[in-house]
Amino acid sequence: MSTDFDQLVYDLAPRKFSWKGNLWVAILVVIILVGSYSYVQQVRQGLVITDMRDYALWGVYISNFVFFVAISLVGSLITAILRLSGIKWSTPLTRIAEIIAVAAIIMAGVTIIIDMGRPDRMLNLFMHGRLQSPIIWDVIVITTYLVISVLLLYYPLLPDFSILKRHAPESARVRKWYSGLSLNWVGNSEQRRIYSRSIKALSILIIPVAFAIHTVTAWLFETTYRPGWDSTNFGPYFIAGAFVAGAGAVVAVMYVLRKTYRLENYITDFHFNKMGKTLVLLCLIYLYFNINEYLIPTYKSTEEEAVHLQSLFTGQYATLFWTAIIGGLVLPVIILLFPQGRKPLPLFLVSIAVVVGAWWKRYIIVVPTLSHPFLPIQGVPESWRHYSPTWMEWSITFATLAAALLIITLLVRFLPIIPIHETSEERGLVDAAQTK
Amino acid sequence: MQNNLENDNKSRRKFLDKGLKIGVLAAAGSVALAKVFGYRLDEGAEETVELMSTDGTLMQVLSSQIESVPEKKIDYNPREGFPNRKFVMVVDLAKCRNAKKCQSSCNKNHYITGDNAWIKIYKMQDNEKSAPYWQPTLCQHCDEPPCVKVCPVDATFKRRDGIVLIDNNRCIGCRFCMAACPYSVRIFNWSDPWQGEKAESIPYSPDYSGVPAQKGTVDKCDFCPHMIDKGEMPHCVSACPNDVFSFGDLYEDTVTNGSGQSFQLSKLLKDRAGYRLMENLGTAPSVYYLPPSNRVIDFEEGLDNYTEFKSVEKSEGI
């Protein structure tokens, strides 16, 4: 007997990949393997396989790291902030947001290890760590955020796993995992009480930690003297940018999943409309911070800042800078101000532009500053004045991005993309099998 | 109830069984990984040595962690430094003609093989109308070192005697110190520096930097504590043919140049209007510069030696 509830479960339960899903996984694995080969070379030969040298001492790896940290903030935004504000339309998106957040924060940790010159000495961070160092603060907050994000991903899964162990169209072994992971959830009053209080506590807890994680990452740059980094604006600036990037990522993923799993009944045009408006708001806030970051130093034009700004506005990095700002920020705002722009397909395309723009924006933050040290670059090979990442650097970077997508894919494969339990509660549907 | 207990036992057994399998696989996997990354596997079994720590307790230390320290005249802790000294250097810009002997002596004695000399002589001109001059720039051994502040693992440290050193056995290669240093004096060993038999055979100690250098770690000028220990001055000071460098102890208020002439530091800085680089950043450097006025040698004399895209010859290793 097929009730509305059963229909809901059938729609939302994870299912095996079709050939398209398997192909997608295969492509990601290939990219990861190529990157792994490059990484082995890097461990053997040293970071010399990159184009980083004494002046461009941080490059694509670090900008990639900042990107991942930025994306991971979306978990706190959608899952925590919106939820705590009592907003209901975001419920179908919370799982996607949390999955993206967990994948991103894991890859952030991996990426920073990739950048280390001596990863074999990683334990020194714990044995000899100095609380005076912003890197140690970053290690602490990233670990904390990872744990909270996993908890915030796991808690709402408890009722879903409990539903899936009975109803999922999966093999018996998978259903056993669902059963085990559901931790004996039956939905009695005690469990519900613990559940709702815990989720509320996690939602409250994650917000300051999320702010901390990106503020501390911003401090990795702000605690130096270099022009372009020596800005009091950096903490809030990075957080605003993080929300933009994360929101874009959620839109992109939700569009793909909606199409692939035919979830049009659950992720509707209404949701796209709302995300579109959210994205516009976040982009405008970020634009405000960008104006503060770039326009006012131009007014003062101290010697070092002037060189740096000139390279961004009209010099070496001009194309990149303007493409990232206009293509990744200004145009999206303009398009999304119109209701037609907030329809699923245009919004999806805009979100891709936003995410790609966000990646290059982080590159713009990290790399140009290093080309303008206080003292002139002399007496070193000419190639040291420019930074253009080698194919190995790119392959490793793509591998980390592919790995993040792979984590998302694998989680999507086994976890219900839209919270079944919460959706059923919102729609007033009841599990017939549960009320015995 | 009985049923549940049996089930529990079954699942426990299954868990242990699975765990064991995973454990063996992990061990095999890490052995394979270690081989891939080129680590020698016999590094696992290590001897321990019994040592007494500074507060009198006995402890076991892996013998690989004990660095045999080269013969020292004065017995001191390389992390703490010489007592009752604070080393300063004075660079007389009026005398520098870009001879680069300081750079070649430093490169040679520290077996520097890459393109990155630790002391660089910049062609400077503060503004269009001011005179150009040569500025030898080395680690400033700041009293408020931004590099030491940001190091996450205590690999770079400031000593009692003012010298800032790097422990290349601790450095994780994050390069944050390089980003933090405004003087661009830190260099990185991007690849494995093959420095020749002699350098590789010297037991490593942080107070003789770069010998041997380690891939994936940071290096910089160390004010040559290994020379100070012998009662001699840093190599750049002795090598300069024009007596540009003077070196000494701030507490003694005396600096001595390569020819052996000594000056009272405070008087020298007053008479010659000595200054420090980027004073406004608050780093409090230990290197003072004497302005290039009343030049002893013309600036143009140094232009022949000026190489914009390479430093002076490296040591014999490469």
Added chain:
Amino acid sequence: MLGSVLAYAQDKKYRARVSLQYTKIMDKESYIGISAKYKGKDGFDQASDLEFSIYKVDQNDSLIYLGKVKTNENGKAKFLLAADELENEEATVFNYIAKIENNERFEDGETSVSFSVANLTAKIEMIDSVNQISAVLTDASGIPLQEVPLRVGLKRLYGSLQIGENRYETDENGSILIPLVDPMPGVDGNLNFEVVLNENDTYGTIKAMVNAPIGVPVVEESTFDERTMWSPPTKTPLYLLIFPNLIILGVWLPILILTFNLYRISKSKTQ
């Protein structure tokens, strides 16, 4: 082996330019200092790793072989003379020769030095509540030497700082007297002075050392023992120890409780 001698032709040998200086440090040692240079590609270079044979010329003008010495990387060598070398009352002038013999890189040659013995004594005393350093220069038989220029230096970590004027000439008693007015810093207030007769044609170089605890004790100003932002982790600033750890605790305690809550959920009695 490092050396400042770079490329050299196998057949052509350099001619070393050698100067010898007899130096006596009172109550300590006397030696013959050798400084060797040669004309290289661009200007003079120090002749390092160059071996000399040292001979003494006795009254019969015959050479007595004393030993060998090699220059260091700066082209300098020090050949110590035995304490009783110069205790020959009959001779007043001593002659020594340093020879380069059968050297691969340098032509054979010899350089000589001759000198007479003199003695220099120095002491520090308080006269009219001012510290003064005095010195007396006499020849081997104790006759004071007049109008000989001496200089006074304060020994520092490297070299010595000049005290007072460039030169002070000995008076008819062979002595000089210099007041030490300016405050001078020293470790534990200890100061080492030297009075020097520098490169005299007849007597060579003579140094007399004297020390006195009349200096200003050095006060260490380093921040090594303090808790600063650039200290090792054992000396973390207190506010960094307290507040971040409180915050971390304040976040992790809830995390642990929330994780424990999962356990509580799994153990909850059904229905």
